[in-house]
Amino acid sequence: MRTLFVVRIGNLPYFLFILFLFGVTALSSYLCNRFGKKFAFRYISVILWANFGLHFLKQLLPHFLAQFPYGLADSAFPNLCAVLIILAPFIFHFGNDYLKDYFYYIGLLSGVLVYLVPTGAMRTDLAQGDYYFETFRFYFCHWPLVVGSLLMVSQGFHKLNWKRLWAIPLMFCAILAIIAIDQIFFGPVMKLPGYPYEWVGEHGVLNRMNVSSVYSNQSMQFGPQPGVDAILGWLYPALIPGLMTYYVGGEIYFTPVIWIMPFIYIGTAILGPLMTLPFERKAMRADILGLRQKMKMRAFHRREGR
Secondary structure: OOOOOOOOOOOHHHHHHHHHHHHHHHHHHHHHHHHOHHHHHHHHHHHHHHHHHHHHHHHHOHHHHOOOOHHHHHHOOOOHHHHHHHHHHHHHHHOOHHHHHHHHHHHHHHHHHHHHOOHHHHOOOOOOOOHHHHHHHHHHOOHHHHHHHHHHHHOOOOOOOHHHOOHHHHHHHHHHHHHHHHHHHHHHHOOOOOOOHHHHOOOOOOOHHHHHHHOOOOOOOOOOOHHHHHHHHHHHHHOOEOOOEEEEOOEEEEOOOHHHHHHHHHHHHHHHHHHHHHHHHHHHHHHHHHHHHHHHHHHHHHHHHO
């Protein structure tokens, strides 16, 4: 029975939690469609504010009390999901179109990815008796990102526009910068072992290897996590030198935050229109037809000018 809630990719609990995500999303959508827009607004507000509160109140759970005061770092901005959990209710109530775009695209993607690759649940020490509480808390705090972002758009509280997709990578990197500052700040505050000397290494430059081993590089703001080097290492020398990477003492380093921006632009160009399409099919079709017409007109005028 002790292994029942030990999450491993592909085992029974892994798929049960994914099934839970589908179920709670379908149920939430049904309830909002059934009871109307006023109910939907209150429902989204409740799940986002409850998640906001849990982000800080989790410090009262046994798992975090056992780590006090070091566990306080988890209630700040340690990763992309944590930042969005804190910002989501404010974005929903007061955010402009660009911020709500960010909540939709990044909230939906990051929330789903957490269920597909639940690193936070798998990294918990199995020897701790409160492992089960932490596992359920981990999963609970991510489904509101999926449901809240999806309902915000499907219930008409925000209108997507694929012409604003250019801003998503910029906002994404701005959030990564906040995370990077948070991680560096909590080094001395939490008196982490080896700070700052092991962080910067022998050359005095922030080293992703040391940051990952000493504290955290969950969102890869300091470079790829060492665990992916075996798969992606061949690509590193081909990255844009001076912008994405640089060398010190013959060792490759990654420009914090900025190194990932080209990949985010590529991902946004591919996934952004696909995620917009279900809600803005007609508008996107009209934009594409309009663009084609403009291109035909320009080609016609060039021919006539000859």
